[in-house]
Amino acid sequence: MKRWSLAAATVASAALFLSACGGSGGGGGGFVLPPATGTPPPAAQPPAATAPKFKLAISKTEDVPGTFGAAGTYEKISGTFTGEVDPKDARNAIIQDLQLAPLNANGKVEYTSDFVLFKPKDMSKASGVLRYDAPNRGNIVNLDPYFASRGYVFLTAAWQGDVPAAAGKLTLNVPVAKSPDGSTITGTYRAELLPTVATNDSLPLPGGPFNAAMQAYATASLDNTKPGYVLTRRINEGDARQLIPASDWKFAKCGAGTPFPGTPDETNVCLKDKWDPAYMYELVYIAKDPKVMGLGLAALRDMITFFHRDASDAAGTPNPVATAIKNTIASGVSQCGNFMKTFVHLGFNEDRAGQKVFDGVFAQIAARQTNINMRFSIPGGGGGVRTDHTAFGQAGTRGLSKDYVDDVAQRRGGILSRCEASGTCPKLFIGFSGTEFYVLQGSPLLTDAWGTTDLVQPANARVYYYASTHHLLGLASLPGANAGALYATNANASVIPVVRALYQNLEEWVVNGTTPPDSQVPKLADATLVRPAQVKFPAIPGANYTGLVNTYSLLDWGPNYRPQDETGIATQVPPAYLGRDYAILVPQVDADGNDIAGIRSLDVAVPIGTNTGWNYTNKPGTIDQAGLFGAYFPFVKTAAQRAGTTDPRLSLQERYTDQAGYVAAVTNAANDLVARRFMLRVDADAAIANANANPVLP
Numbered sequence: 001m002k003r004w005s006l007a008a009a010t011v012a013s014a015a016l017f018l019s020a021c022g023g024s025g026g027g028g029g030g031f032v033l034p035p036a037t038g039t040p041p042p043a044a045q046p047p048a049a050t051a052p053k054f055k056l057a058i059s060k061t062e063d064v065p066g067t068f069g070a071a072g073t074y075e076k077i078s079g080t081f082t083g084e085v086d087p088k089d090a091r092n093a094i095i096q097d098l099q100l101a102p103l104n105a106n107g108k109v110e111y112t113s114d115f116v117l118f119k120p121k122d123m124s125k126a127s128g129v130l131r132y133d134a135p136n137r138g139n140i141v142n143l144d145p146y147f148a149s150r151g152y153v154f155l156t157a158a159w160q161g162d163v164p165a166a167a168g169k170l171t172l173n174v175p176v177a178k179s180p181d182g183s184t185i186t187g188t189y190r191a192e193l194l195p196t197v198a199t200n201d202s203l204p205l206p207g208g209p210f211n212a213a214m215q216a217y218a219t220a221s222l223d224n225t226k227p228g229y230v231l232t233r234r235i236n237e238g239d240a241r242q243l244i245p246a247s248d249w250k251f252a253k254c255g256a257g258t259p260f261p262g263t264p265d266e267t268n269v270c271l272k273d274k275w276d277p278a279y280m281y282e283l284v285y286i287a288k289d290p291k292v293m294g295l296g297l298a299a300l301r302d303m304i305t306f307f308h309r310d311a312s313d314a315a316g317t318p319n320p321v322a323t324a325i326k327n328t329i330a331s332g333v334s335q336c337g338n339f340m341k342t343f344v345h346l347g348f349n350e351d352r353a354g355q356k357v358f359d360g361v362f363a364q365i366a367a368r369q370t371n372i373n374m375r376f377s378i379p380g381g382g383g384g385v386r387t388d389h390t391a392f393g394q395a396g397t398r399g400l401s402k403d404y405v406d407d408v409a410q411r412r413g414g415i416l417s418r419c420e421a422s423g424t425c426p427k428l429f430i431g432f433s434g435t436e437f438y439v440l441q442g443s444p445l446l447t448d449a450w451g452t453t454d455l456v457q458p459a460n461a462r463v464y465y466y467a468s469t470h471h472l473l474g475l476a477s478l479p480g481a482n483a484g485a486l487y488a489t490n491a492n493a494s495v496i497p498v499v500r501a502l503y504q505n506l507e508e509w510v511v512n513g514t515t516p517p518d519s520q521v522p523k524l525a526d527a528t529l530v531r532p533a534q535v536k537f538p539a540i541p542g543a544n545y546t547g548l549v550n551t552y553s554l555l556d557w558g559p560n561y562r563p564q565d566e567t568g569i570a571t572q573v574p575p576a577y578l579g580r581d582y583a584i585l586v587p588q589v590d591a592d593g594n595d596i597a598g599i600r601s602l603d604v605a606v607p608i609g610t611n612t613g614w615n616y617t618n619k620p621g622t623i624d625q626a627g628l629f630g631a632y633f634p635f636v637k638t639a640a641q642r643a644g645t646t647d648p649r650l651s652l653q654e655r656y657t658d659q660a661g662y663v664a665a666v667t668n669a670a671n672d673l674v675a676r677r678f679m680l681r682v683d684a685d686a687a688i689a690n691a692n693a694n695p696v697l698p
Helices: 014-018 295-309 335-345 417-422 434-438 495-512 639-643 652-656 659-675 681-693
Strands: 055-068 072-085 109-120 129-133 153-157 186-193 230-234 242-244 249-253 263-271 280-288 327-333 360-364 427-432 461-465 553-556 576-581 609-611 632-634
Touching: 072 295, 109 295, 129 295, 129 495, 153 295, 295 327, 295 335, 327 335, 327 495, 335 360, 335 417, 335 427, 360 495, 427 434, 427 495, 495 681, 639 652, 652 659, 659 681
Parallel strands: 129 153, 129 327, 327 360, 360 427, 427 461
Antiparallel strands: 055 072, 072 109, 109 153, 186 280, 230 242, 230 280, 249 263, 553 576, 609 632
16 A cells, blocks of 8 residues: 655645635645635625624423432523524634525524523522533433532533424524525435335435434435436445336335335335345435535534623523533534534634633544535434445544644644634543444544554543443443344443543543543554454354454545535545545454453453454344444353353453452452542442442352
């Protein structure tokens, strides 16, 4: 593989931040910092525009059951926040298609976000910390009882503009972009349709493993014989695509009562033959009416600023937490952690007055960025070995430092480049599970693009790897068949207290300036981060480690798409492969198969089995991971039982002798985690009590 370096590249002008969109999708050479995306100007704007106005509408206030330490009782306030974004403000210039959005009488672009606010009923008992929890696909995040006892104010508010309105969901209403003459905008769009059973029923758009419930981009035409409309199928991602003739599928709803060709419909696909669950179907079509999805970034910026700093809205409605907020922390998990990294990367941690929006950000199990700021964006897309392998969301910059060098794409600049330039970077925690390495292409956060050198992380950032965990943090182990997996799923539930301790560490860093523990990650330097084939996984009976990982290729979506920003307009769909790949590395394991590096929670430090970040699908003929699940292989209980097997791992009896020995080991490990600030004393005491109450040995 050919390698080259940007290490000697000269620093280009900061004007690149504001230059027009247009870099190639894969990698012209030279120093490139992410510019704002240019779009044609609107035909006209109302005169005498004024500053953006914000409106708070409270629809319901209700008591939260129970009490929470010294903070006492809480109340839950539900409502909407309507804001305006000025398309002339340079801080908004990067929002894709903002210049093509309709303007209100104030010359601004409007959005409305649902929110839920939890606060102490007696605000004199509030701690001064506001924690924003980003909702995953619109799902409301309730208050955290432990941090409520510390007096937090909790806000969860919509940022994703394709979530359909439904009970228990938070929605963001954003406008549709139109051409300067008012005509409909169209563009190439791709969807993966994944049947789970053989059926003649139609399948809905947008499809994909994670977006099935989201609002779809409608087809521009029901005539699928036009250029730009192609339906194919294949079993595995690398297989050749099999063309399905246009005569054998339609944009329509169909079922038992309405067989093919069904009833014409702009967001459903009907197949003449049965959908076959052995295949994934890829539909490329011409979509219409792109939403200005990037407004979600500005909406979050402006909402947090309002609740933090403003006394009332434009109509005089009081801010229910006015003057009480001293510090702000953002929490995002999975898709939402990716979103929070994108929020920082695209410069939205700077408010309209040039101040920080969030003092601290915790991006949990978030390996990538979120595709929220392109035309026809797909915020919920994933990334897998078989499906969503080349979906949007894969290309955004992974490195953090403003000086990060991407030698594969020949680009310079990381997630913190913009906030470093404006002096608005938050204190940043990133938490990783093993699945982020195997499925979600996580290792480029830790190494150079070729995987030859460990990266030095910025002083304001910490990366914490939760050893031997999977993406579904803390989920109890399931039989493999229940999860579509080959093996029982990961059983490391003890990671949850580690996560809680880290949240408190971030709070103390933000509020008191208490330096948190150093990053805890696998490294090339000590051989705890290795190529997948170098993992020394033990020969556990019934287990077969294959080293399967989701690869990460340099892709080209066309000249008007900026992959490092996930911004612009894609015209090459599916994307073209540019012949270069990023290194994907994974954690090395100990003799038991548990990860060596990272924070070893109690289920790893005092194991009763092997937990992994990988697991494989049980679907015959399919090459894939089992979604976001890891695997679990329990130890046998006694030496006599192990003697009758080929299991190289010590039995529980050989490790701990008896239950007292097991409890002693748990006690020592828990105390060590507390001393290193990776476990709270209250959680350590509970874990020791649980070990006493639930014997693993006589």
